[in-house]
Amino acid sequence: MTAISTAYQQSTVQPPTSLPFDERQAPAVRLYPLSNYTFGTKEGQPEEDPSVKERLRRLEEHYEQHGMRRTCEAVLVCHEHNHPHVLMLQIANAFFKLPGDYIPHSSDEIEGFKARLNERLAPPPTSSLSTRDTPAEADWNVTDTLAVWWRPNFETFMYPYLPAHVTRPKECKKLYLIQLPKSKVLSVPKNMKLLAVPLFELYDNTQRYGPQLSGIPHYLSRYRWEFVDEEGNVVAWTPGAAVDVRVKTKVLAGDGMDGMVE
Template sequence: MGLEMVAVQAGPAVAAAERPQEQQVVEIYPLSRYYFGAKDARPRPAVCETAADRALRLKANFAAHGLRTCVHGVLLVELSGHPHVLLLQVRNSSFLLPGGRLGPAEQDIQGLKRKLSSKLSGADPNEDHDWQIGECIGMWWRSDFETPPFPYLPPNARAPKECIKLFVVRLPMSRGFIVPRKLKLLAVPLSQIHGNAQVYGPIISGVPNLLYKFSVDVVRD
């Protein structure tokens, strides 16, 4: 399991005195302060699910539990002087923000801590491992089980099927990330994902725009 380090050219950081007063500060630390490892994925039954099977499963879950809610974290690090976001890559193809689906009646913050521990920590996945969850910066909706997500609830969506929430996660100065072997953890520059829905999908490619209210400060000491 490797970590891809990609450097890009970007404009100079905004000085503190020049920031709009409403901007919040997110301190990020160099990628070199973090260490990375791999773990065996939890075994799951081998199931060959067709598209029709998946549609039936989603409909059954909706009938039993209602709206499906997913929570994901935006984790930022510094590399080559520029902010990068940590993404999980599945089978060298699709990209994901760390997180996942909430359980029935599970709260957003509690569920995101559980999911981050499951995907990014090596110990008990039920511990929160000191995750510092910040504010929700965006919500995406699916009006039906197979429709693309929208950054707003379409007016004709009487009973939306899924809500996807993104939260800023403030990382400490140093920590370890232990990822299941079937996944890769990549540090990808914000400038590379910006507007690049063809590669990263509509949600990830929209993350740079969602960070407009934050000032990103690199802390090197």
């Protein structure tokens, strides 16, 4: 046996043990493989505003009529090769955004948010895909608020805090963690692409994704992940707590995302 092939054998030497390091942590979040999900397309959804200038103008009109705009976006996490991936939309092969949008001024926050997610990602009622989900799978499990961003003025800049001199912010955007079920059907507008972006690609990559999206690995670092295979077995997890199964790695096929995963 050559030295190269020997190097790839699994070591029989166990790592040294250490005391538990799992105090004051959020509950573990179970991630299912990307291949568990079904993806389709539906009619395109053109952006409401042809330019940033028009978007800010419409924001000003909204503020004059209804006050501060409330915007909700979803952080949908699954796994590929036992590494967390975030599902996000890409428009015109350039612009990245999370699923979600501003909610109507008269809507309840969570119900309005779920309605926006259905507009973006739910299959059309006439589609054969719409009957594949159970009622629980068709719903959105809004688990936790990950981040809050503020727009102080009618400008493009948003901040992860409200400046002390600002008493009337123009927009508040919340990023929510959505706990994906074991399986789910998602339909993407034809003029967009749905990408599964690994955390290491987002981290510290403000040039490509901007400060809000590149900050997602920071928001998610408080969670422990349990990675589940297609049969529902926990096969790997992030360190921090004991799990009663042996760690092993499984490479997922992910055929359902051909042409959609970056």
